[in-house]
Amino acid sequence: MSSSRDNALAKAKPNVTSRGVDRSGFLGGALATIAVLFFLLPLIGLAARAPWDEPGRFFAAPIVEALLLSLGCATAAAFLAALFGLPLAMWLAARDTFSRRLVRVLVTLPLVMPPVVVGVALLAAYGRNGLVGGPAADALGIVLPYSIAGVVIAEAYVAMPFFVLAAEAGLRGFDGRYSDVAATLGASRWWRYRSVVLPMLLPTFAAALVVAWARALGEFGATVTFAGNLAGSTRTMPLAIFVALESDLPAAVALSLVLVGVSATILFCLRDRWLPRGRSR
Amino acid sequence: MTLDLQFRLERGALELAVDLAIASGETLAVVGPNGAGKSTLLTAVAGLLRIGEGRIEHAGRLLDGGPGAGFVPPEERAVGCVFQDALLFPHLTVLENVAFGLRARGVERPAARQRAAERLERVGLAEQAGWRPAELSGGQAQRVALARALATDPAMLLLDEPLANVDATARLELRRELQSHLTEFSGVRIVVAHDAIDALALADRVAVLEGGKITQVATVAEICSQPRSRYVADLIGVNLLRGRMAGDRLVLPGGESLVVGAGYSGEVLATVHPRAIALYQQRPEGSPRNVWRATIGSLESAGDRVRVQLAGQVPLVAEVTPAAVADLELGVGGEIWLALKATEITIYPD
Amino acid sequence: MVHAAEQPLALRRPWPCRALTLLLAATSGCRDAASDELLVFAAASTHAPMRAIAAEFEAAHPGLRVRVHVAGTPTLAMQIREGAPADVFVAADERQMRRVTPDSRIVATNRLTIVTAANNPHGITGLADLARPDLLVALCAPEVPAGRYARQACERAGVSVSSVSDEPNVRALLAKVALGELDAGVLYETDVRGQAGVSGVAIAPGHNVIAHYPAAALSERSVARDFVAYLQTSEARSRFAGAGFLAP
Numbered sequence: 089m090s091s092s093r094d095n096a097l098a099k100a101k102p103n104v105t106s107r108g109v110d111r112s113g114f115l116g117g118a119l120a121t122i123a124v125l126f127f128l129l130p131l132i133g134l135a136a137r138a139p140w141d142e143p144g145r146f147f148a149a150p151i152v153e154a155l156l157l158s159l160g161c162a163t164a165a166a167f168l169a170a171l172f173g174l175p176l177a178m179w180l181a182a183r184d185t186f187s188r189r190l191v192r193v194l195v196t197l198p199l200v201m202p203p204v205v206v207g208v209a210l211l212a213a214y215g216r217n218g219l220v221g222g223p224a225a226d227a228l229g230i231v232l233p234y235s236i237a238g239v240v241i242a243e244a245y246v247a248m249p250f251f252v253l254a255a256e257a258g259l260r261g262f263d264g265r266y267s268d269v270a271a272t273l274g275a276s277r278w279w280r281y282r283s284v285v286l287p288m289l290l291p292t293f294a295a296a297l298v299v300a301w302a303r304a305l306g307e308f309g310a311t312v313t314f315a316g317n318l319a320g321s322t323r324t325m326p327l328a329i330f331v332a333l334e335s336d337l338p339a340a341v342a343l344s345l346v347l348v349g350v351s352a353t354i355l356f357c358l359r360d361r362w363l364p365r366g367r368s369r
Numbered sequence: 370m371t372l373d374l375q376f377r378l379e380r381g382a383l384e385l386a387v388d389l390a391i392a393s394g395e396t397l398a399v400v401g402p403n404g405a406g407k408s409t410l411l412t413a414v415a416g417l418l419r420i421g422e423g424r425i426e427h428a429g430r431l432l433d434g435g436p437g438a439g440f441v442p443p444e445e446r447a448v449g450c451v452f453q454d455a456l457l458f459p460h461l462t463v464l465e466n467v468a469f470g471l472r473a474r475g476v477e478r479p480a481a482r483q484r485a486a487e488r489l490e491r492v493g494l495a496e497q498a499g500w501r502p503a504e505l506s507g508g509q510a511q512r513v514a515l516a517r518a519l520a521t522d523p524a525m526l527l528l529d530e531p532l533a534n535v536d537a538t539a540r541l542e543l544r545r546e547l548q549s550h551l552t553e554f555s556g557v558r559i560v561v562a563h564d565a566i567d568a569l570a571l572a573d574r575v576a577v578l579e580g581g582k583i584t585q586v587a588t589v590a591e592i593c594s595q596p597r598s599r600y601v602a603d604l605i606g607v608n609l610l611r612g613r614m615a616g617d618r619l620v621l622p623g624g625e626s627l628v629v630g631a632g633y634s635g636e637v638l639a640t641v642h643p644r645a646i647a648l649y650q651q652r653p654e655g656s657p658r659n660v661w662r663a664t665i666g667s668l669e670s671a672g673d674r675v676r677v678q679l680a681g682q683v684p685l686v687a688e689v690t691p692a693a694v695a696d697l698e699l700g701v702g703g704e705i706w707l708a709l710k711a712t713e714i715t716i717y718p719d
Numbered sequence: 720m721v722h723a724a725e726q727p728l729a730l731r732r733p734w735p736c737r738a739l740t741l742l743l744a745a746t747s748g749c750r751d752a753a754s755d756e757l758l759v760f761a762a763a764s765t766h767a768p769m770r771a772i773a774a775e776f777e778a779a780h781p782g783l784r785v786r787v788h789v790a791g792t793p794t795l796a797m798q799i800r801e802g803a804p805a806d807v808f809v810a811a812d813e814r815q816m817r818r819v820t821p822d823s824r825i826v827a828t829n830r831l832t833i834v835t836a837a838n839n840p841h842g843i844t845g846l847a848d849l850a851r852p853d854l855l856v857a858l859c860a861p862e863v864p865a866g867r868y869a870r871q872a873c874e875r876a877g878v879s880v881s882s883v884s885d886e887p888n889v890r891a892l893l894a895k896v897a898l899g900e901l902d903a904g905v906l907y908e909t910d911v912r913g914q915a916g917v918s919g920v921a922i923a924p925g926h927n928v929i930a931h932y933p934a935a936a937l938s939e940r941s942v943a944r945d946f947v948a949y950l951q952t953s954e955a956r957s958r959f960a961g962a963g964f965l966a967p
Binding site: 208211313 | 791793797855857860862863882883884885886887888891894895898899900
Binding site for chain 1: 415446454458518
């Protein structure tokens with residue numbers, strides 16, 4: 089991270105505001121509008137199908153139960169992904185070697201694996217008859233499938249690549265000269281990390297955490313395969329929606345709207361908080 | 370207390386070899402073309418880059434002895450650095466930026482903020498204490514960077530093109546301020562400068578770095594009167610010729626010669642001020658003894674003057690007024706007579 | 720052992736993927752509307768016999784192509800309600816069929832069975848064993864017909880089974896038993912037949928629940944009605960029987 093090539097301490101005037109990018113013109117504006125509509129119309133369509141005449145269906149006890157479970161598990165999974173993913177991202181960003189490239193591919197794999205396959209893979213590793221799961225169950229009595237821990241593990245597995253890749257991109261984009269300046273000011277390695285690198289990258293890590301959280305919240309395939317689907321213990325919102333879809337479409341739509349609404353509200357509030365201050369004076 | 374630099378290091382294509390001693394209370398300007406290794410020299414002194422061989426010593430304390438020998442990391446070197454981009458920490462306020470070094474050295478927050486506020490006051494930015502760096506102008510950011518570097522009372526102050534990103538109007542004022550801050554600072558001062566005026570205005574001595582080698586170290590006056598390389602001559606805007614004396618004539622490597630007067634011998638350098646070269650449409654009569662015909666290579670405007678590139682027997686640059694350009698009907702590719710008095714040629718040993 | 724690739728697409732994926740399936744079905748329907756093609760929407764469990772029956776029907780009707788689109792019954796019903804141009808619908812559930820059309824005929828029936836790992840290592844003999852505390856047992860979700868029927872069967876047998884996971888479909892349940900992550904479950908006899916890695920244990924006839932498979936012609940084309948009629952012939956029935964279905 090200590091970049092001090094000749095003239096390295098002398099280039100690139102920092103961009104003070106981000107407004108410079110906003111010169112999209114008419115075509116850009118039209119395409120952006122289409123993009124917004126593309127995202128928005130399905131949500132409007134969903135809302136149009138909702139059972140508004142029966143408001144009680146949005147607040148039924150099983151919905152609240154599944155929602156709380158979803159939010160709790162997704163948050164736990166996101167933090168779990170960050171706890172282990174941050175050191176991994178730092179290791180990946182530090183240097184470009186063959187082994188690191190290999191590990192990066194490995195980290196990316198869950199992105200291309202169908203979630204159900206992830207679930208089967210998790211069972212094969214941590215299930216009752218899994219490589220690790222079997223011995224762990226015999227020796228320690230730890231059983232992950234059909235438990236809340238299983239939900240968190242499945243969600244963390246699919247969410248972690250999102251965190252690692254986003255955090256790594258942020259770390260790679262970090263201007264090491266700030267760390268160098270801190271060193272010349274007498275800051276030890278730890279102090280530089282604590283007071284310069286981490287705080288400057290905090291918005292990036294926060295964004296990575298939010299992406300991981302969102303992915304975990306919507307997780308279905310891996311969860312249902314690895315952790316199963318039992319109301320109150322492992323039935324998260326996406327599972328409840330999927331099962332409801334089999335029998336009762338309005339119920340599924342109501343569930344979906346609750347999930348979308350709650351997560352949109354949370355994302356909106358988080359974004360507001362984590363944007364760096366002092367830019368809009 | 371002096372800073373002794375005697376080291377070599379390789380970095381990519383650059384091979385930097387430095388042999389310098391800078392005393393406390395002295396300002397050394399390092400000038401040279403892009404890629405000559407000026408910033409690399411500073412980063413080695415700051416400890417951000419290890420040297421390949423040799424040593425860096427300050428006041429008898431070995432800071433870097435090369436691979437395997439002692440190395441003092443940057444955080445223990447008592448250096449203050451100001452970089453071209455200021456590099457203020459964007460997540461901290463102006464005051465917190467200035468207090469950063471003190472906090473890093475274990476000063477309690479209230480005391481650090483108190484001392485930082487005093488420093489800000491001295492660079493005239495007390496009112497901006499609560500601002501974010503993004504809200505400062507280029508000149509203000511450099512002042513804060515200077516205050517931040519000085520806040521820890523370093524033994525060495527390293528400035529890397531501190532005026533490069535400051536616009537022309539603010540530059541004059543900032544240069545003057547910088548000058549007074551430098552004189553107040555009692556330690557070793559090194560300023561890397563791209564601009565000749567900055568270097569000459571701020572420095573006591575100038576080191577010229579070209580292609581990783583130091584080609585000249587001299588006082589400002591000496592640099593101006595006796596440049597030793599084409600780069601320095603260009604920097605201060607004079608013509609530099611290198612040759613051998615033969616009687617009262619200077620013989621150039623190509624065989625051409627100029628009458629320069631007696632009293633010199635051996636290998637010499639000669640400077641000719643561009644304004645001392647007279648241009649004529651007709652061969653001039655009378656006293657000048659160095660008269661020859663030249664082709665005009667290019668014309669470029671430089672302030673209120675026009676620089677005329679003369680190809681021919683002796684390649685020189687002349688400076689004339691725009692009116693003269695019109696009078697003489699000067700045009701690229703045209704031929705012209707030029708005359709140069711022997712007394713306008715300054716000779717000194719090579 | 721169930722391979723993921725064998726599972727009908729729409730069963731494995733969350734419903735954005737189903738929307739895609741719907742889109743594909745809809746566009747292909749538009750293209751084929753004029754040509755001589757018959758689009759049959761068939762419940763996933765009827766996949767094998769329907770393919771064979773479609774081939775035989777094609778052989779008897781030169782120039783006609785029968786395309787069989789296979790997915791879970793609720794998915795198919797939703798797609799049809801959203802406008803998918805199906806000519807014929809073969810469902811695994813009468814309730815779903817009634818949501819699409821009131822006019823249907825039963826073409827096959829299916830029995831429930833207990834599924835265990837190969838060779839029944841825990842020695843399960845009937846529904847009563849599913850209450851054993853040493854066994855990890857799961858049923859399909861009550862929203863799914865297989866889950867509803869399984870609960871009815873357990874009720875008839877007077878057994879209270881605590882399902883550790885309400886599996887969203889029979890394939891998921893089957894996969895977990897095959898992987899050893901479940902000791903037993905209840906699903907259709909046709910699901911177990913011919914599957915490697917699992918064994919079936921019969922449920923006492925008095926407790927068993929019979930699932931009915933209705934078929935209906937959805938378009939006005941005579942060939943659609945002909946196809947539904949053909950499903951009731953003895954040739955078609957023998958195909959169903961070969962896959963483990965029972966006659967209506």
